[in-house]
Amino acid sequence: MKKAAFLFLVFFRVFAASLGAAEFVEGRVRLVLNENIGRFSLYYMADIAGEEYVALFADKDPRTSFLAVQINDRNYRLGDTSSFKTTLGGSKTQPSLVFNSRIVEVTEDFSFITTSGSNLTNGVKITITITNKGKERFLAGARLLLDTELGETETPFSTDRRQITSEAQISPASGESFWVSGGAKAGLMGSASVEGLTAPDLVHFANWKRLNDAPWKTPFYQDRNFNLLPYSVGDSAVCYYYEPVAVEPGEARTITLVLASRDENGFSGALSEEPGEISRLIKTGAGPEIISRDTMQEDLVVLRDLAAKLDSFIKSGESVSEEELSAIELVLSRLKAKYGL
Numbered sequence: 001m002k003k004a005a006f007l008f009l010v011f012f013r014v015f016a017a018s019l020g021a022a023e024f025v026e027g028r029v030r031l032v033l034n035e036n037i038g039r040f041s042l043y044y045m046a047d048i049a050g051e052e053y054v055a056l057f058a059d060k061d062p063r064t065s066f067l068a069v070q071i072n073d074r075n076y077r078l079g080d081t082s083s084f085k086t087t088l089g090g091s092k093t094q095p096s097l098v099f100n101s102r103i104v105e106v107t108e109d110f111s112f113i114t115t116s117g118s119n120l121t122n123g124v125k126i127t128i129t130i131t132n133k134g135k136e137r138f139l140a141g142a143r144l145l146l147d148t149e150l151g152e153t154e155t156p157f158s159t160d161r162r163q164i165t166s167e168a169q170i171s172p173a174s175g176e177s178f179w180v181s182g183g184a185k186a187g188l189m190g191s192a193s194v195e196g197l198t199a200p201d202l203v204h205f206a207n208w209k210r211l212n213d214a215p216w217k218t219p220f221y222q223d224r225n226f227n228l229l230p231y232s233v234g235d236s237a238v239c240y241y242y243e244p245v246a247v248e249p250g251e252a253r254t255i256t257l258v259l260a261s262r263d264e265n266g267f268s269g270a271l272s273e274e275p276g277e278i279s280r281l282i283k284t285g286a287g288p289e290i291i292s293r294d295t296m297q298e299d300l301v302v303l304r305d306l307a308a309k310l311d312s313f314i315k316s317g318e319s320v321s322e323e324e325l326s327a328i329e330l331v332l333s334r335l336k337a338k339y340g341l
Contacts (some may be wrong), residue, residue, distance in 0.1 A: 022088055024095050027121025028261070033110075035099055037063055038079020038086040039112070040097065042124065044261040046185040048326035050315030054186040056261065057146045064147035064208065068216075069106055069130060072138045075215045078106060115189075115260050119323055120277040123189070123260025141244035143216065146190070147208050147237050150183030156180055156226060156236040157205050159192070166323050167224040170189055170203040179203065179238065180262050187262025190238065198255045201243045208237035215249075217241065252261035299335060306331060 024031045028045040030053055039062040058064050068077045078084055078099045090096035090109060094305040099106040101263040109127040114120065130140045151157055157164035159176040170176045170192050181188045193199040204211065204218060207228045211218050218239070240257065247253050306328065313320050 019094050022095065023327070024092065024110075026093070027114070028118075029112060029121050029123060031095070031110055031112075031124060032062075033085055033088060033095055034062055035088045035097070038084075038097055038099060039063060039066060040108070042259060044122065044186045048323065048330055051330070052185075054150075054183065056150065056186065056188040057181075058149045064212070064284050066145055067106075067108055067128065068143050068145070069104070070139075070141040070143075070216060071104055076101075078108075080287070102188075103132065103138075104140075105131040105133055108320075113258060115258075118261070119321065120327060123258055125258050127257060128255040129252050130247060130255075132247045132249050132263075137246055139244035140247045142240075142242045142255055144240040144257075145211055145237060146188075146239070146259075148181040148188060148213075149236075150186065150188055151181035152226075152234050152236055153182075155182075157238070164205055167204075167206045167221055169205070169220055170201045171201070179205075181236075181238070182262060189260045189262050190240075191258040194258070197257055198242070200240045200257070202241040204239045204241065206237065206239070207232060208235045209238050211239045241299065302331070303335070 021032050021034045021036075022251055024033070028048070030043040030045070032041040032043070034040070041059045041062050042056045043059075043180050044056055046052055046054045063079075066077055066079060068075060070076075077085055078097075082107070084099040084101045084104075086094065087098045087100070089098040089107065094109060094111050096107050096109040099108075107129045108128070109126075111125045111127070112121045113123050115122060126144075128144075129141055130142065132138060132140075148156070155165055157161050157168075157179055159179045161174070161176050164179075167185065170179065172193050174193075176192050176193055177194055179190050190203075191197050192203055202217075204220065206218055206220075206224070207226045209228045209232045227233050228235070245253060267279045310328075
């Protein structure tokens, strides 16, 4: 009976979490923002032809990953505390989660990005802004916990400098630019010390429950495994820490980082927040029941751009990658379905 009650509780939490969720699609990325619980989930289209998405971190219960802030030594897990009201903000192309209290506003903005080694949009840039709405200065810090699951093998993580098989940390002094949690069909890549982004004071790789249960920092035990018996076995996670700094009244602290699908080039090249030609073409969601004239005009522009792209391939004689061909087929199939062709 207790087991049945527990399973029902888990189902209810996941079902409740799915309510109020908003989805945003760009290129090979699907972003889900859940206003009810203040969480986001990220998916990568591992198979373009079959439109198969892979979760880049645990999504069975989105609550296992979260953003938390520390304001004057008080810790708030956003989405779980009644001190902050959660709403959706931003736009369709740059959505956000907004957390508001009497004296603090925290926004978690998402912009779709393309890393140097990808032809299609393959990640998001996250901008965390902590604004002081009060009349007195406060100290503001942030931490982001990601319940990773793709790389829970003999080598759960790697960076641009080493393999990580047990508890470890990255600091700015280590000179590591990014980390990867690899999987069979996709991998999650996160920024560390990358030019143009905010270098975290610390990135901690450890057992998820240890990181989850800590009010702020989890004690570091070098070379410890990812188990916490008897509660969790082989359950790895990664936590970003941005230590508190002073924020004056009316001012804000801004933190930026990137999460993307695994890229062999890492973050060695520039990040683009402008979708590429093919990437823009497959940016679509569920079409409206009544298609407006403006929507038709936008779709005509897409078709003209697609025709120009195909024409350039023919004239130049350059080879077309399988990824680009699959993307073009996806665009055409979605447009045909949209207009009942």
